[in-house]
Amino acid sequence: MKKILSVLAIALLTVSLFTSCKKDDDPADNDLFVGTYRGSVSYNTDGETISKDNGSVTVVKIGSKYNFAFSDGIPDITGVEFAKENDNTYINIGGDATSYIRINASTLKILYVKDGKRWGADCTR
Template sequence: MKLINLENRKSATQKALKFLGLFVLAISLFAFTSCRSDDDPADNDFFAGTYKGPISYNDGSTTMTKEDGSVFVTKIASGTKYNFRFSDGIPNLNGVEFKKEGDNVLVMVGATTTSYIRIDNNDLKILYMVDGKIWTANGKR
């Protein structure tokens, strides 16, 4: 009988430890992926934030538009490049290089009046054209 009770205790302890491990993992992932809306993409070594608003894409044969879309922005390891993950099946933009302009604004390197990406802690503005493809976004956090 004592052997069965010991095995039951081990099983209960293992279940409790497994639950605790999953709980800690879930909290860690939430803390790692969440980003306060007052985080400044220009001053953080790590930045991840979601901007919501109208987005669109056109490649000459396909047009995609979403009034309530989103763009998830992440700063990649280089420190000056960012990735833009669009919702609703719009292709992503990856490895776009930025420079700091003013105190809290990032502007795409090589930006012109007809092709630019601008990020700050509250707003994302995209009018990006390359190889006949056009991405747009006007998002807020």
């Protein structure tokens, strides 16, 4: 199972964060992505698994960083930064986690692995 998760995390890490947005929709410049997204959410760590089909993730912007507050007792992901790669591509940067976060005005997809913990989200608004 760990090998599968590692392969999946590496594969997703190699896929850059692609977001189709207008040129002026840089996440560092506006609050377009702030709000609540609803759908499936999950969290796994040794001895604990939470998985909900009707969960939510609330995206909050603080300065140039984003926090992702999960429902159902799932710990938050905080301090995520995004960088503009070209006119239509944004990638999450920094941190010591293996992560894939794709966000636009209507969808949020997350695979975030840090310290043996794994968060997931497939949500819309």
